[in-house]
Amino acid sequence: GEDCSTCSDPCTDPVSPISLSIPVIEMKAGDAGQIPHLSSDDGSIIRKLISMGFVPGRELELSAVVSDKGARIIKIGDASIALDRDMASVIFVTLR
Numbered sequence: 001g002e003d004c005s006t007c008s009d010p011c012t013d014p015v016s017p018i019s020l021s022i023p024v025i026e027m028k029a030g031d032a033g034q035i036p037h038l039s040s041d042d043g044s045i046i047r048k049l050i051s052m053g054f055v056p057g058r059e060l061e062l063s064a065v066v067s068d069k070g071a072r073i074i075k076i077g078d079a080s081i082a083l084d085r086d087m088a089s090v091i092f093v094t095l096r
Contacts, residue, residue: 020094020095021033021036021037021092021093021094022092022093022095023088023089023090023091023092023093024060024062024072024074024083024088024089024091024092024093025072025085025088025089027062027072027093027095028062028065029062029063029064029065030061030062031061031062031093031095032059032060032061032062032095032096033059033060033093033094033095033096034057034058034059034060034093034094034096035054035055035056035057035058035059035060035091035092035093035094036056036092036093036094037056037092038050038054038056038090038091038092039090039092040090045086045087045090046090048087049087049090049091052081053076053077053079053081054076054091058076058077059076060074060075060076060091060093061074061075061076062074062075063075063080066082069085070084070085071083071084071085071088072085072088074088074091
């Protein structure tokens with residue numbers, strides 16, 4: 001379980017969903033997909049995101065980007081949640 005961004009030999013296998021996933025901060029408004037994983041060295045951030053409903057397997061949609069370095073408005077289930085850039089960078093999504 002290495003973090004993809006620090007892996008010296010990242011996966012290039014096209015069938016691996018993790019290799020096709022991007023962090024929420026790289027999504028554009030209107031993009032939607034499924035969460036394959038969360039990736040952070042800080043376990044408390046991951047626990048907080050999971051408690052907010054950001055769990056692997058769930059679908060989400062990026063509703064709006066407040067600013068490039070600012071918050072992202074993410075629709076997950078019936079909720080719209082604003083996350084700052086740091087939190088959004090932890091959530092990975094496989095676009096549909």
